[in-house]
Amino acid sequence: MFTREKLILVCYLVVLLFSGLGYTVTEIRNATQAIKYLIQFGYFTPTTMDPNMIHKIKRESVKDAIIDFQTFSGLPTTGELDSDTFKMMNIPRCGCIDRFYRTRFKRYGHFLETWRVDNLTYRIVKYPSANLNKLQTDLEFRRAFDDWSSIMPIDFNERSSGPVRIEISFISGEHGDFMPFDGPQGVLSHNLSPGRGTVHFDDSENWTIGTNRGINLHQVALHAIGHILGLDHSLENNAVMRPFYKPYSQGFKLQKDDIQGAQAMYGPRVPLDEDYDNTEEKFGNNDIYLCSNPKIDTIFNSNAGETFLFKGNYYWKLKKNELSFGYPKYINQTWKGLPAQIDSAFTHKNNGYTYFFQNTKYWKYFDTKMLDGYPKDISKGFTGIPNKIDAVLPFNEDKNVIYFFKGTHYWVYNDAETPPVANTYPKRIYDLLGLTDSIDDILYYSDGYVYVFKDNDFYKYSDFSFGVYNSIPPVPQKIAKNWYGCNL
């Protein structure tokens, strides 16, 4: 293990080597470039080289360093700079050093210190200047933090002000820590000691989400968070803590080696008992995104009686008055074939199928499995109902009846009638709900009440009967506080 003094010295050497270079990654093709790489990633101890003169490094220590790198990379240990070795050195990677090449038989490595708290605060101090917007960046980090939280008992809470343990910045080139970034490719990110809570991402990378192009942010973030927790680079080829960037894969997730490493330090996450609830209660809800943007696309009950909230590409599961742990997730990873920005959804009480509506189409699922032949046209499947609906509600009293809402009007669709929509529709929402505006969504919740959602507010109805609210408009309440459990 390096001591901190040695680590700082290694970084000092790196700055000497990089000074005078522009920030463009050059392909590593010769011995001098390879030695620079080996120095940069910790394959020489300061005692084996003269800091100023690369050519004075002893021949044997170069060979040792190459063998160490080959061992770590899983290459044949030739001790020569062969083509496989050069190829490996040119893979984009994490900027932290491969520190435990000396303990060859150990797999996941530990940093010396572990966090002694069960809640770490974080902030994205500087967002990517291009490619991804703030919201996309927030959600990718949130997902990566939650991936780690799901396997060990540390929660990560985003804080928009005040001191935080973890600071994330997207910066390029020289940025004041003696480890300048190198332009696209090459080094992608690095963590700084002490505590590794300061994380820099190279802003000159083409950061992306869900595509083979560029560098996938979730994958690199997941790796960098492993360092924050105290994990070092792994020898396991499939591990997230491998320093070499892996091409984007939809199923990229923590591997056995990563999980064992984190759990060796912190123990496992105690699953689904009061411990979960206590933790959440103690720290409050940390969904900074939903708390500050409460407006929804749709909320609906599944056939299994769970309540889901859709917004954009993402969905959350709701527990009583709060969000479940581990969300948001991607809608199309659970409901394969479903687009983003769903207008509304409901589960039919007659057949248990869940219907999703968007624009002119609707989709039919059993749980999370789409039925063959979908999507279909709303005009064909629900004759008399307009496109681009705002909200839909299966009526509790009569299982054949479904309410559709659009703009300031509503339609009642009745399977048992011909035609299913009577010519007396549409009618004014005001006469039904006492609201003069359009609505975002409507839900018959498990507590027996009907809830109507509009922007940041919701309205509660104890009885869903006609015209009752004409003269008594309901009082708006805050979605964030009452549904998401946000600390407002």
Ligand SMILES: [Ca+2]
């Ligand atoms: Ca780079």
Ligand SMILES: [Ca+2]
């Ligand atoms: Ca809606």
Ligand SMILES: [Zn+2]
């Ligand atoms: Zn790393």
Ligand SMILES: [Zn+2]
């Ligand atoms: Zn940095």
